[in-house]
Amino acid sequence: MREVEFDDIVKSIKTMIVHTAYNLPKDAMDALNKAYDEEKSPVCKEVLKQILENAEIARTEDRPLCQDTGLAVFFVKVGEDFRVKGGSLRDAINKGTEIGYKEGYLRASTCDCFTRDNLKDKVGYNLPAVIHFDLVEGDKLDIEYAAKGGGSENVSRATVLAPAQGKPGILKFVKEVISNAGPNPCPPIIVGIGIGGTFEKAAISSKHALFREAGTDNENPELDEFEKEILEELNKLGIGAMGMGGTKTVLAVHIERQPCHIASLPVSVNVQCHSSRHSHIVL
Amino acid sequence: MSKTYHLTMPLSDEDVIQLKAGDIVYLTGTMFTARDAAHKRLVDLIDEGKELPFDLKGSVIYFVGPTPPKPGDPIGSAGPTTSYRMDAYSPLLISKGQKGMIGKGKRNQAVKDACQKYKAIYFGATGGAGALIGKTIKSAEVIAYPELGPEAIRKLGVEDFPVTVINDTYGNDLYDIGRAKFEIKD
Numbered sequence: 001m002r003e004v005e006f007d008d009i010v011k012s013i014k015t016m017i018v019h020t021a022y023n024l025p026k027d028a029m030d031a032l033n034k035a036y037d038e039e040k041s042p043v044c045k046e047v048l049k050q051i052l053e054n055a056e057i058a059r060t061e062d063r064p065l066c067q068d069t070g071l072a073v074f075f076v077k078v079g080e081d082f083r084v085k086g087g088s089l090r091d092a093i094n095k096g097t098e099i100g101y102k103e104g105y106l107r108a109s110t111c112d113c114f115t116r117d118n119l120k121d122k123v124g125y126n127l128p129a130v131i132h133f134d135l136v137e138g139d140k141l142d143i144e145y146a147a148k149g150g151g152s153e154n155v156s157r158a159t160v161l162a163p164a165q166g167k168p169g170i171l172k173f174v175k176e177v178i179s180n181a182g183p184n185p186c187p188p189i190i191v192g193i194g195i196g197g198t199f200e201k202a203a204i205s206s207k208h209a210l211f212r213e214a215g216t217d218n219e220n221p222e223l224d225e226f227e228k229e230i231l232e233e234l235n236k237l238g239i240g241a242m243g244m245g246g247t248k249t250v251l252a253v254h255i256e257r258q259p260c261h262i263a264s265l266p267v268s269v270n271v272q273c274h275s276s277r278h279s280h281i282v283l
Numbered sequence: 284m285s286k287t288y289h290l291t292m293p294l295s296d297e298d299v300i301q302l303k304a305g306d307i308v309y310l311t312g313t314m315f316t317a318r319d320a321a322h323k324r325l326v327d328l329i330d331e332g333k334e335l336p337f338d339l340k341g342s343v344i345y346f347v348g349p350t351p352p353k354p355g356d357p358i359g360s361a362g363p364t365t366s367y368r369m370d371a372y373s374p375l376l377i378s379k380g381q382k383g384m385i386g387k388g389k390r391n392q393a394v395k396d397a398c399q400k401y402k403a404i405y406f407g408a409t410g411g412a413g414a415l416i417g418k419t420i421k422s423a424e425v426i427a428y429p430e431l432g433p434e435a436i437r438k439l440g441v442e443d444f445p446v447t448v449i450n451d452t453y454g455n456d457l458y459d460i461g462r463a464k465f466e467i468k469d
Contacts, residue, residue: 041465043285043305043447047409054415063414064350064360105359107350107433116320118432151365151410183458184365184388186410238466242387242409244447245461275411
C-alpha cells in the first residue's frame with residue numbers, strides 16, 4: 001500500500017487548476033495554429049488571430065484565458081494499492097480546487113439550480129468539483145482535469161437511437177447538434193462523442209473523449225476513420241470561428257465506444273470550446 | 284466589403300445606422316455590464332416604473348461576468364457570454380433607448396426586430412479572448428447589485444474595445460450571411 005499525504009494532493013490539484021486556467025495546452029495551440037493557416041475566410045482568420053494572441057497574453061501575464069474558468073471536472077483513476085493519508089481523496093480534490101480558483105483569481109461559477117444564487121459562500125468557492133472516480137490495479141493516482149465552460153455545455157446533447165439507425169444515424173445526430181449550436185459554443189470546437197454503454201455512460205464517455213489530445217489518432221482504426229468522416233462533414237457546415245462563416249468549425253472529433261444493450265444505441269455529443277483547457281498528472 | 288469604425292459611447296442613431304453586419308468597430312467610452320440576473324432586475328424596475336441604476340439612452344450593455352481582478356488591475360479576464368439568455372429582456376431595453384449589446388452567439392427574431400425598429404446594434408466580441416479584451420478595459424466600478432458577484436452591474440471605461448457587427452439596423456445577420464458563404468450542401 002502506497003500512501004500520499006492529503007496536503008500534497010491538495011497542493012498538486014491547486015497547481016493544476018491555476019496552470020490550466022492560464023496556459024492553453026500544446027495540442028490546442030497546435031490545432032488553432034493549423035486552423036489559422038488553413039482558414040479561407042478573412043473574418044475567421046482575424047478571430048483565430050485574436051484567439052492565439054489571447055493565449056499568448058494569458059500565458060505570459062498569468063491571466064485566465066477566458067472569464068468562464070469553468071466548473072472543475074476530474075477523471076480520477078485510483079490504484080487499489082493507493083491511499084490518502086490524513087483525509088479523503090474527494091475532500092483533497094475539492095480543497096485543491098477551491099484554493100486554486102480563489103488564489104488564481106478565477107471565477108466562482110457554481111450556483112443553485114433554482115434560485116441561481118452563487119454558492120461560493122455556502123458550499124465553497126467554485127465547489128463542488130465534478131469528479132468521476134474509477135478503481136484500477138496498481139498503486140498510482142492518475143488525475144485528468146478540465147476547466148469546462150458553460151457555453152459549450154449548453155449545446156451538448158444525448159440521445160438513444162434505434163440500433164437500425166447505425167453509423168448514418170449517429171452522423172446525422174452529431175451534425176444536427178453542431179449545426180443547431182452554430183456560433184454559441186465558441187467555435188472552432190472539439191467534439192467528444194460517446195457511443196454505446198447506457199444513457200449516462202455515453203454522456204460520461206463523450207466528456208472523457210474531450211480529454212484526448214487533439215490531433216492524435218484514435219487507437220481503433222474503424223473509429224479513427226469514422227472520426228475523420230464526421231470531422232469532414234461538420235466542417236461543411238460553414239459556421240467558422242465564432243460563427244462568422246468559415247471553413248474551420250471543428251478542430252477535432254474524438255469518439256469513445258463501449259458495448260451496449262441489444263435494444264439500444266446510446267449516443268452523446270459533448271462540445272468543447274476552442275479554449276480547451278485540460279491537464280493530466282500521475283502521482 | 285466590411286468597414287472599420289471608431290465610435291465613442293454613448294451611441295447616437297447616426298452612429299448606428301451607418302453600421303452593416305460584418306463591419307469592425309472599436310468602441311471607446313463608458314459601457315455597462317449585465318447578464319441574465321441583472322437584466323431581469325432592470326426589466327422589473329421598468330415594469331414598476333422605477334429609476335434604473337444607469338441611463339439607458341444611447342447605452343451599450345456588455346454581456347459579461349468577469350474573473351476577479353488581480354491586485355492593481357481594474358478587472359480580470361472579461362470576454363463575452365452567450366447572448367440568447369438575454370433575448371427575453373433586450374427588446375424592452377432597446378425600446379427604452381439602449382443602442383448596443385455586446386455578446387456572442389445567435390439572437391432571436393424579437394431582438395433582431397427591435398434592432399431594426401428602434402435602431403440598435405448587436406455586436407459580437409470574440410468568445411474565449413477574455414485576457415485580450417480585458418486589456419482594453421481601463422476602469423471598472425460596480426454600480427448595482429454587488430450581491431450578484433460576477434453578475435453585478437459594472438460601469439466600464441474602455442478604449443478601442445474590438446467588436447464585429449452581427450445584427451445591424453437593416454435586419455442583416457452576419458451569422459446567416461457568413462455561414463451561407465461557406466456552407467457546402469450535399
